[in-house]
Amino acid sequence: MAACRPLQRLSFSTASPKIPDFAFAFDIDGVLVRSNDPLPNAPDALSFLQHQRIPFILLTNGGGKPEEERVADLTAKLKVPLDTTMFVQSHTPFADLDQYKDKTILVCGGDGDKCRYVAEKYGFKSVVIPGDIFCAYPEIWPFSTQFLPYYQPFARPLPKPILQDSPSDSLKIDAIFVYNDPRDWGLDATIILDILLSHKGILGTMSPRNGDIKAPNHGYLQDGQPPLFYSNPDLWWAAKYHLPRLGQGGFREAMEGLWTAVTGGPERNVELYKTLIGKPYRMTYEFAERRLNSHRKHLFSNQIDGEVPPLQKVYMVGDNPESDIRGANSYKSPLGTTWESILVRTGVYQNGEPAWSPKTIQPGVWEAVKWALDQNKARYELDLRKILSIPGAKMSQ
Ligand SMILES: [Mg+2]
The missing domain is CATH 3.40.50.1000 (HAD superfamily/HAD-like)
Structure with missing residues (x-):
């Protein structure tokens, strides 16, 4: 797997903002895992974002276990270090x-x-x-x-x-x-x-x-x-x-x-x-946004002088039009952050016209990440050719 060998860091040059002003929120079931098994390229996608210091949280309507237990379980399954500060379950x-x-x-x-x-x-x-x-x-x-x-x-x-x-x-x-x-x-x-x-x-x-x-x-x-x-x-x-x-x-x-x-x-x-509460309801998205902002602060406060610049955009990647997509489309952030929805075909949604229209429909989580990076490549001088090194991902460049 690509996660086993070092990935080259994308260039966040001095001409572009020093840190990304966008982030991701991933649903879990049907996006990263299906039952007990990781979905194709999900570990690579998360590992890639961590390597690039692009923040993300996991936002699930699942639950029933303490956050620590679920995070340990997911860390083992996805082989990516995660912690409870970047994790929101339905009841959190x-x-x-x-x-x-x-x-x-x-x-x-x-x-x-x-x-x-x-x-x-x-x-x-x-x-x-x-x-x-x-x-x-x-x-x-x-x-x-x-x-x-x-x-x-x-x-x-x-x-x-x-x-x-x-x-x-x-x-x-x-x-x-x-x-x-x-x-x-x-x-x-x-x-x-x-x-x-x-x-x-x-x-x-x-x-x-x-x-x-x-x-x-x-x-x-x-x-x-x-x-x-x-x-x-x-x-x-x-x-x-x-x-x-x-x-x-x-x-x-x-x-x-x-x-x-x-x-x-x-x-x-x-x-x-x-x-x-839970996706698609406002209280959950507000809570998730607070989590994401404190995660960004933790991630970047040593990297820049002064305040961490505001989060401009969150890409919500989900498989359920009724919860993930509807929630991201309807949410109005009190901080002015825009939420954009990306629907994947690896879970509840398979084909046809979804009940709630996402910004884009992608085959799986890696393609969703790639699409979002594409939207930002001009401002961040992202060299997407470097991403092509991840095997198994069907990408066009
Ligand atoms: Mg789901």
Whole structure:
């Protein structure tokens, strides 16, 4: 592989800006890896950018593991040194929600209780998962009793019991987070629905305001119930199976269906209030841009005198028109940075007219990098012939 031999550094001459004012944000699944395998030329593309000191971050709607674990995993797969400062998972922006860190939160999704550890690493002090509630009260969802042996090894005692006769002493949830794809949809949906229909988020209660046609939203979610956050809107994702698989967006749609069945839903003007983050939503792009700017500062502060010049352009390279491309196209940076989208054919998108039009469609990640460098070659005197040394990449020059 080309990454094994030294690459020649592109010339950032004195006549051109000393450091690049552009950067990359790469999606992971379907762009750099597919299931457990790196995609062709992905290690070379990242290695090349690192060698050229062109900054990039990885911006994924995936998650379910602590950032350190996922970065170590990707470093091994892609054979490129990465660190958590250049890595944003779907749930990483939850780390900024300080207002819930001293409260009791429900965290759903992921393998075992890995997402509990992720939340605790972010600083949330009292984290309950559906498995904790289920092990304490298996009758809450009788159809999962065969899964008790799965939950028991990692379930923790609840901070408070569920007391039917004494709600004021009962377990109260102050925010609901879906960190990753729920593994046990029935259990997670039941508990989330219970909390959304409760009085002030107290488990085991039912709000007396539910169904009050004179109240806003027919009384639903009008009684101090906690907010609901989803971290990843993707309906589909590219897994090992030859057809895309349902993602966290599938669970969210199922929750919407349940909500409609229980409350009457949109036909009765009853809404399920929620906050969505992850690509394509603004909060995630803002968070990613902050990460990218601090990464640039770290990378270049020793290289120049004074302030690192502002980031002018970010190339978002993704395989999913609905999340990667839509998000980059819609995002308006508060710092005036332009985001341009590049769609690749190695994941969810294969052919045809994409639902959201990118700036360009490229076969894979290396061609995407090459295209973006081409856009900047005049200002930076980039000698793209030197890039041609990477084998396997189909390039025209
Ligand atoms: Mg993807």
